[in-house]
Amino acid sequence: MLCTLLMGWMVTWLGRYMARYFKQLWQNQDGAVSVDWVVLTAMIVGLIAAAFSGVEGGVAALTTKLMEYLQNLTVGV
Structure with a gap:
C-alpha cells in the first residue's frame, strides 16, 4: 500500500515538474x-x-x- 502511494506521488510530482520544465523551456529564447x-x-x-x-x-x-x-x-x- 505504501509503495503504491509513493509511486503515485512520484508520478504526480514528476508530471508537474516536467510540465513546469517544458513551460520554462518553451519561454526561454536563449x-x-x-x-x-x-x-x-x-x-x-x-x-x-x-x-x-x-x-x-x-x-x-x-x-x-x-x-x-x-x-x-x-x-x-
Whole structure:
C-alpha cells in the first residue's frame, strides 16, 4: 500500500515538474538565434547544391572542350 502511494506521488510530482520544465523551456529564447543561424546556413547550402547540380552538365562540356583545345595547341613552334 505504501509503495503504491509513493509511486503515485512520484508520478504526480514528476508530471508537474516536467510540465513546469517544458513551460520554462518553451519561454526561454536563449538558443533561438542559434537555431535561426543553423536554418539559414542549411538553406544557403541547399541553394548552392541546387545551383551546382544545375550547371554540372555545362561545366563538364566546357571542361571537355577546353581539354581538347589545350591538347591540340602547339607551343613554341
